[in-house]
Amino acid sequence: MNVTKIMNESEKPALTAKNFTGEELKQEYNYYLAQKLLKKMLDSDMISADEFNKITEKNRKSFSPYLAEIMP
Numbered sequence: 001m002n003v004t005k006i007m008n009e010s011e012k013p014a015l016t017a018k019n020f021t022g023e024e025l026k027q028e029y030n031y032y033l034a035q036k037l038l039k040k041m042l043d044s045d046m047i048s049a050d051e052f053n054k055i056t057e058k059n060r061k062s063f064s065p066y067l068a069e070i071m072p
Contacts, residue, residue: 018066031063 020028035056042052 020066024066027063028065031059031065034059034063 038047038052038055038059041047042049047055
């Protein structure tokens, strides 16, 4: 069962844009590249799924991507 709360316009949270610094953008891009390479390694059977997940976790800590909190 899904429940949907109907809100007035004044009750809706305001959406704000995130302004990234140059360093944050660089970290995001480096994370993306690292994960892309890691995925290729997984697809080529160079690493196992368990290794992929462990390295991904380390990459999130190292690169601190913006949406790391909600990534699976």
